[in-house]
Amino acid sequence: MKSYREILKNKIIKTSIYDKLNVALLSDQSTQFLSKVIHGLGIENSLNISIWEAPINQIEQQIYNPGSKFNSESFDSILIFESTHSLLKKFSLTQEKNDFAEIQIDRIKAYLNHIRDTSNKKVILFNFYELNDYVYGNFSSKVDQSFIFQLRKLNFLISEFILNNDKISILDISTIQNKIGFDKMLDASMYINYGFILSLDSLPPIAKNIIDLLLVHKSIFKKCLVLDLDNTLWGGIIGDDGIDKIQLGELGIGKAFVDFQTWIMKLKERGIIICICSKNSEDVAKNVFINHPDMKLTLDDVSVFVANWDSKVDNIKNIQKVLNIGFDSMVFLDDNPYERDSVRNNIPDITVPDLPLDPANYLSFLYQENLFETISVSDLDKNRTNLYQTEYERVKLKSNFTDLAEYMLGLNMLSRVDKLSSFNIPRVSQLSHRSNQFNLRTVRYSENDLAQIMKSEDEIGFVFDLKDKFGSHGIISLIILKKVSESEVFIENWAMSCRVLERGMEQFIINYLIEYCQQNEILTISSEYLETKKNKIVSTLYNRLGFTQNKNKYYLKVGEQPNLETKISINNE
Numbered sequence: 001m002k003s004y005r006e007i008l009k010n011k012i013i014k015t016s017i018y019d020k021l022n023v024a025l026l027s028d029q030s031t032q033f034l035s036k037v038i039h040g041l042g043i044e045n046s047l048n049i050s051i052w053e054a055p056i057n058q059i060e061q062q063i064y065n066p067g068s069k070f071n072s073e074s075f076d077s078i079l080i081f082e083s084t085h086s087l088l089k090k091f092s093l094t095q096e097k098n099d100f101a102e103i104q105i106d107r108i109k110a111y112l113n114h115i116r117d118t119s120n121k122k123v124i125l126f127n128f129y130e131l132n133d134y135v136y137g138n139f140s141s142k143v144d145q146s147f148i149f150q151l152r153k154l155n156f157l158i159s160e161f162i163l164n165n166d167k168i169s170i171l172d173i174s175t176i177q178n179k180i181g182f183d184k185m186l187d188a189s190m191y192i193n194y195g196f197i198l199s200l201d202s203l204p205p206i207a208k209n210i211i212d213l214l215l216v217h218k219s220i221f222k223k224c225l226v227l228d229l230d231n232t233l234w235g236g237i238i239g240d241d242g243i244d245k246i247q248l249g250e251l252g253i254g255k256a257f258v259d260f261q262t263w264i265m266k267l268k269e270r271g272i273i274i275c276i277c278s279k280n281s282e283d284v285a286k287n288v289f290i291n292h293p294d295m296k297l298t299l300d301d302v303s304v305f306v307a308n309w310d311s312k313v314d315n316i317k318n319i320q321k322v323l324n325i326g327f328d329s330m331v332f333l334d335d336n337p338y339e340r341d342s343v344r345n346n347i348p349d350i351t352v353p354d355l356p357l358d359p360a361n362y363l364s365f366l367y368q369e370n371l372f373e374t375i376s377v378s379d380l381d382k383n384r385t386n387l388y389q390t391e392y393e394r395v396k397l398k399s400n401f402t403d404l405a406e407y408m409l410g411l412n413m414l415s416r417v418d419k420l421s422s423f424n425i426p427r428v429s430q431l432s433h434r435s436n437q438f439n440l441r442t443v444r445y446s447e448n449d450l451a452q453i454m455k456s457e458d459e460i461g462f463v464f465d466l467k468d469k470f471g472s473h474g475i476i477s478l479i480i481l482k483k484v485s486e487s488e489v490f491i492e493n494w495a496m497s498c499r500v501l502e503r504g505m506e507q508f509i510i511n512y513l514i515e516y517c518q519q520n521e522i523l524t525i526s527s528e529y530l531e532t533k534k535n536k537i538v539s540t541l542y543n544r545l546g547f548t549q550n551k552n553k554y555y556l557k558v559g560e561q562p563n564l565e566t567k568i569s570i571n572n573e
Contacts, residue, residue: 004203019533041207047215101151131151186198225331227275228339232355238288253360303323331350411567417463428478491527505568518559525555
């Protein structure tokens, strides 16, 4: 990772690649150094971050004052940093030391709830780095009136409070402290001279974690891990060494590969797509997964398994086509520097970390990289591998057909339509954040947002799933309709999973909306397309579906629109 001073050298070049972000930074400390490194590191991630720094120690004043700059300007995200040193001062002055954590969490809850109730702003809240005043020494962990006891309790209460709040993220500064060490984290001379307790050395890893969360807030995150095999998942070369000679097990360097695979399993269980891309004979490579007793990963854990002698660049491009996700959603891990450089140079958007030479250091390196940041996890994530395995089967079947219509008909596709409900809200919220290519207005919905739509008399949400002869895709599309008048509804947003593009789902949905409108005496469906870097594939969608364009708006006269052709039927089960 670059140093503080190296990051400050980053400058915006005159291109349109940068996403603009307005961020408010509230703290009880001077924030000028933190602000500079966030901006500099943002440039490396194609973010032009404009940071407004609130006056020092005015967190609550800014939040509660309706006339403050915090409340009068529009910010994409809010950073709130309360220092542990300031917390220690409060602790020293209070008489109710055994209730300190509860008092503080009530205060923090109050201003976070106020932000939630008065705005749609997303918050990144720092938890508290650890600081033991050693009044009780090591006995502190057994004394509820000690500062460290109350501090640790407060951090737990913060995590507990935001557990189901998808608009608040934790910047886990205490974990960063554990990584870099207490002495590197804090700088007493900085505090005395500049009113800022964090050291300059601590700012790059802190800023990286902030950038990771800001990217997730913009629905930019990694979905897929593509793995090499030889000397990456196991030690040695399977084609040369044979299954009984590769390094994999509980002894020596083999343990490093077992631990690495265990970590990959955890990623898979949380919904990251695992793929294999190896220069190997497929049968030889798969044999390790099937027959080696110390393999943690199985073939069932892998969504797409590619082992051949083609270039890894071509193979990764083919994997991307199967998954239908952006290259910027993919991470490629390979021990070979040549392969890494080749992929990096030919597929610029993919993330290709430089793994350490020693496999024993793989995990510590990857922990630090924090490649798979997220703000939500749903039950569907756990089934994501199976979804893409069946998708791979569909792709292979499609290659056998010359007639696309015949192929579509043979899939026996059925779609069930539901309204928004407490049962589907978690998945629908996630879909709104994950869908970047097929997202007409790119509106992101929190679970709370969707719950409010459910209660609204002027809005209605429709949720579509899809299944075929290979299995279920799960929930794949969301439509939010907003009442404009008694005779017109506006498509507030239309998001759909890229897994089902070019299957006729768009036509099926429009047919359904027309039927709904006819039943409710609605004459016009209107909408608009708001262009982003990633959703250009739907720039002509409304034109293709029969809408009439008037400037930047699109209109469909319900009674004049014939049914669009689709091979998808309604699922009435």
